[in-house]
Amino acid sequence: MDRSVKVAIIGAGVSGLKAAETLLSSGTISKDDIVVLEAQDHFGGRIQNSDVSQSKLGIPYALGALWFHDSLVNSVLHELLDSGLLNDEDIYYDDKDGPTYSSEGLLDVSGLKLNRVMEEASQFFELYFKDRCSDASCDEVVKEYVKRHSRFLTIEQQQYIGRLMRYYELWYGVPAEKASGREIIDGHMGRNLLNKKSYCFLLDLLKKKVPDSCIALNQAVKSVTQLSESEKKIELETKTGLKVKADFVIVTVPLSILKLKGSEEFGINWSPPLPRSTQDFINGLDFAALGKVVLEFDNVWWDINEDHFLIIPDEIDSNDRFRADGTPKPFAFPALAVNYSKIYKKGGSLVILTPAPLTNFLELNPDQSWKYFKPVLEKIAVEPIEDPINTITSNWTQNPYIRGSYSVSLAKRGNEDNHKNVLEELRIGNDVIRFAGEHTIVEGAGCVHGAYDSGIREATYVLNAMKS
Amino acid sequence: MDRSVKVAIIGAGVSGLKAAETLLSSGTISKDDIVVLEAQDHFGGRIQNSDVSQSKLGIPYALGALWFHDSLVNSVLHELLDSGLLNDEDIYYDDKDGPTYSSEGLLDVSGLKLNRVMEEASQFFELYFKDRCSDASCDEVVKEYVKRHSRFLTIEQQQYIGRLMRYYELWYGVPAEKASGREIIDGHMGRNLLNKKSYCFLLDLLKKKVPDSCIALNQAVKSVTQLSESEKKIELETKTGLKVKADFVIVTVPLSILKLKGSEEFGINWSPPLPRSTQDFINGLDFAALGKVVLEFDNVWWDINEDHFLIIPDEIDSNDRFRADGTPKPFAFPALAVNYSKIYKKGGSLVILTPAPLTNFLELNPDQSWKYFKPVLEKIAVEPIEDPINTITSNWTQNPYIRGSYSVSLAKRGNEDNHKNVLEELRIGNDVIRFAGEHTIVEGAGCVHGAYDSGIREATYVLNAMKS
Incomplete structure (x- = not known):
């Protein structure tokens, strides 16, 4: 053999x-x-879809990769479209400005000009690392932004910006206190396109x-x-x-x-x-845990016209986001609820993205999903909230051959080669x-x-x- | 002497x-x-304010420079604040998402996801010039974006994106057909702050x-x-x-x-x-003509809560934006109406930014201002529209010692040194x-x-x- x-x-x-x-x-x-x-x-x-039999609505949910990112330059997307294997109906830009909620309810992001402050805070990352060799976590950079520029920020902006910036945990999949501030300033090239197929x-x-x-x-x-x-x-x-x-x-x-x-x-x-350099590279990167919780309902009790709902966390210290019994506190983590009901028009369906370490908890305890998300999703309800008729949870952290979602740069201390150079050594x-x-x-x-x-x-x- | x-x-x-x-x-x-x-x-x-006597509302309008741009790194702003010469009440972030209008009325920018497309088109500029030495005008780059990515754009997005991107004429002050696509991709560092003082x-x-x-x-x-x-x-x-x-x-x-x-x-x-190099530098840059038209009214007949109103132009070829008699066609140019009524709370007051060559026309024919802007501003009216009780127009293009607003890079043909290098020669x-x-x-x-x-x-x- x-x-x-x-x-x-x-x-x-x-x-x-x-x-x-x-x-x-x-x-x-x-x-x-x-x-x-x-x-x-x-x-x-x-890449894995849930079995259609798992869904009561007949939707094959992508539990891993779902979007075409970098759609301006995405080789796979352009190849598939060019060859006619993917059609216009197979893709969907789910990038409409969505409403943002916190534990206090709907957040007036536009009225409080928080979108402008988020843009500015993102620009501050560039400024912060311009003449600096050492890294800092995303959380540290945002805190420094608020500290240096507090006189330009309203009280509300100061209160919300750190919580809003934790939105990026749904991209990099690890807590803002750990993610490398230097690495997240690279943006994507183009909008994100949901791969319906x-x-x-x-x-x-x-x-x-x-x-x-x-x-x-x-x-x-x-x-x-x-x-x-x-x-x-x-x-x-x-x-x-x-x-x-x-x-x-x-x-x-x-x-x-x-x-x-x-x-x-x-x-x-x-x-x-x-070799040492390869080991250093492997140790220098971390493995994130972005997860998904699919909730199916008899009815749509949220605004069917929104692409997604962002829920920002409360301000809770990173050591204090779980109770003594190990369960997550409500609003301890950001969440993005993608409105599949708008996309598939097959009934009530939300796919919720979760960052580590919430993902790890929910993938280990899928039966706890609704307990965590009910108070969170109550905020987005425009009709009486219902209990789900079905829950499907990703299992990446529990799969011994996968162990999470994808690589992420953690904030490094001291002078470090950057990712690009280090990659050259990965052989x-x-x-x-x-x-x-x-x-x-x-x-x-x-x-x-x-x-x-x-x-x-x-x-x-x-x-x-x-x-x- | x-x-x-x-x-x-x-x-x-x-x-x-x-x-x-x-x-x-x-x-x-x-x-x-x-x-x-x-x-x-x-x-x-x-830098010039209108005389207070020119205003019926007692507002000293800045007819030239008004905003602190690059507020994260603006030396003047930070010096004035640090020395206590400028206070929180003297500055105002007028950067709330404002409504956008066209000749067809209110444009649903968010619903049509045009804001995401504008972001993507801006990213496309970077991509376009990545491996290219020669320049192209902003208009050319946007047209190329639409051409290459039309399959990712809805019909409405294709219709509106070029007109929306002419918004940038209110930054660079010259027509999109002339402005250097290579130069506008550099963004500002931080929000823009209206200098109330x-x-x-x-x-x-x-x-x-x-x-x-x-x-x-x-x-x-x-x-x-x-x-x-x-x-x-x-x-x-x-x-x-x-x-x-x-x-x-x-x-x-x-x-x-x-x-x-x-x-x-x-x-x-x-x-x-x-020297030749200095002359080349001077010839390689152009001088824009951003202008201002101040309109005062007895009442506020627009939404008092908005910071500003953007009016995007109709799709009219650049050679066809003036009538045979030399007057501008309505909706031939973009305009930004800054809602001074919100800032100064002294009655009905709008300050409208205009790009060249509309500025040149209005500064030469200030009495034509209302004729041009009435049909444009009718779109933003939520109460019956009134005629202005007072009009003040900037005069920069007509002042022989000034002759416009500020420098701007025009799209250059062939290989050119960039601005940064050429500046070294300006001596x-x-x-x-x-x-x-x-x-x-x-x-x-x-x-x-x-x-x-x-x-x-x-x-x-x-x-x-x-x-x-």
């Missing part, structure tokens, strides 16, 4: 499948020359080009060993005992797996160990072990199109290296 | 007065060592530090002659025949004066001629003739604080040069 191939790919998510597809379509590598080792019993990585459609397209025989499911790699200089081969061994020898390996496992020690369960043993010395995935790319980091592009990048590298 | 001084300053606007004040406060130059030659019968340059207050502060004896009014300089190498002096001659010899000259006349030939009336004769060879003013600085270009900072810069240069 042991195999010898030209290229072994670890992980059958978007980047792994795209790498495989790129290699196969080159014409220089046959299907017997590559193998994709996938730890789970299905391909797709962090869901990314499973992209997976299916890729999968069509990669024969079943190339993909080995339930094969979690536990070691990567570079054999002697003379043999110039890499040997992979999986938990089931399968051994694969390859000339090149493209490693697309999530950053969360790379962060595990080889001695830990689900960790990979590297022999020789990964092993002799250039036969390569890395792909959303965590290995700057343009599109954390996104499907970033993972996709990184798959092309590494496949292209391997093809070129094989030529020479 | 001829004088010999260490430093002659041409122009008693903000940059000239700040340069004089900086020199005098250094302690190394006495008041007999400097002279400020001002062409007009008053100091202040492009007006900039005349700043002028008075500066004037207190510069004795009357230092300022010669009604002395338009007509020639700047560098005398022989041995004498190392510069001789200035004014229209009245006054001759001044100086070791250093700081030239703060508006760019519009620099653009005149020496042979033209109000032009300056340079001997030797300005005459031997470093004794210096330039200051809003057109000589990158951070704060076109603004009072830019002019102010450039005055400090050149005074500091002269002080250092005198030491060595």
Whole structure:
């Protein structure tokens, strides 16, 4: 059963499948020359829809990646549209200014000119880091903005701006006290586009080009060993005992797996160990936990015309957001409720985005979802609020092969190389072990199109290296 | 009457007065060592309030500079506040989301998601110029955005985005077909703050530090002659025949004066001629014509709670915006009506910003103002519209010593150095003739604080040069 191939790919998510597809379509590598080792019993990585049977409204909810971000430059989006595989009806700009609520009710963002203050606070990030080498957390930068510019801010603006800026936790997926202020100032290029067709459609397209025989499911790699200089081969061994020898390996496992020690369960043993610079890179990034809670109702008791509802948190110290019994306090975290009822017109349906560590709690205790969200969602009710008829919760933090959502830069102390430079180091010395995935790319980091592009990048590298 | 001084300053606007004040406060130059030659019968340059007697409501309208831009980094603003000379009540953030109107009535900017499209179109500018050396006009870039991304835009978004983006004409003061697309992508740092106390207050502060004896009014300089190498002096001659010899000259006349030939009336004769690079710089920039029309009414017949009303133009080709009789067609230009009634609470008062060439027309024909604006302002009426009881119009384009509002980059053809580099060239060879003013600085270009900072810069240069 042991195999010898030209290229072994670890992980059958978007980047792994795209790498495989790129290699196969080159014409220089046959299907017997590559193998994709996938730890789970299905391909797709962090792209996953809930089963239609899970929904009482017949909606396939994307529990992982959902939007096309950077829509001006998104390679996947433009490719799919250009090829006619995606149509206008399959995409939806859900970017209408939505109402914002706090525990006090509807917040008059426009009247209090809080949108202008948010824009200014975002500009302050740029100013703050202009002549500064060291990093600071998003929370620290916002606090410094309020401190330095308090005379230009009304009392209400001072009260709300920190709570409003925690909205960004729904982007970077970790608490504002941890996220790198330096990293979040890079904005997206273009609006965000909801993928109504869901990314499973992209997976299916890729999968069509990669024969079943190339993909080995339930094969979690536990070691990567570079054999002697003379043999110039890499040997992979999986938990089931399968051994694969390859000339090149493209490693697309999530950053969360790379962060595990080889001695830990689900960790990979590297022999020789990964070089210092690669380890530093892996340690310097963190893995976020953006989660989703889907709530289905008999009726729509909120404003059907809104794209989404933002709920900002109360001002609660980061150490004090959970009760002694471990349950989250209401309004301890920001939440974005996406109004699926407007998009799918199939009944009452909200998809709520949650940041860490709320995600971790709700994914471990999905039955607690409504208890947490009922007082929160009461604020958006325009009809009598109903209990949900169905709840679906993402499970990323509890999946040992995934362990969260995507990579994120934490605020670093002291002088640090930036992400871009450090990425150059994310390879092993002799250039036969390569890395792909959303965590290995700057343009599109954390996104499907970033993972996709990184798959092309590494496949292209391997093809070129094989030529020479 | 001829004088010999260490430093002659041409122009008693903000940059000239700040340069004089900086020199005098250094302690190394006495008041007999400097002279400020001002062409007009008053100091202040492009800072001017209407006489209170001109207003029926007792409001001193700023007809030139009004706002503190870049409020996060505005040196003037921060200095005045730090010294207690400006208080919270003297400043007002008039940046509430205002309603937008077109000839068809109120435009549902939020509902049509046009604000998101405007943000995206602005991001497209960055993308467009990323790998491109040549310039393009703002209008061209917006048209290219619509062309490339039409499949992501609704019919309404495609119809309105070009008209909405002409809003920026109220910033750069020239038609979108002329303004440099490359230059407008630099945003301001921070919100804009309306200076309720007006900039005349700043002028008075500066004037207190510069004795009357230092300022010669009604002395338009007509020639700047560098005398022989041995004498190392510069001789200035004014229209009245006054001759001044100086070791250093700081030239703060508006760019519009620099653009005149020496042979033209109000032009300056340079001997030797300005170097090629300086002339190129002067020719490469243009002088905009942002204007103001003040309308006073017995009653407030618009929504008193709005900070301002934006009126976007109809889609009319730039060659077709005036009738055969020379009068502007209604809705041919964008306009921003600032609701002074909200700020001053003294009755019905609107201050309307106009771009070139509408400004040129209205400043030449102030009696035509209401004829142009009545059909436009009918759109914002929530009570029966009234005729104004008073109209005050700026006069910048008609003032031969000013000739417009401020400098602006026009779209250039072919490869061009950028503004920043070219600015380095804005000096005459031997470093004794210096330039200051809003057109000589990158951070704060076109603004009072830019002019102010450039005055400090050149005074500091002269002080250092005198030491060595």
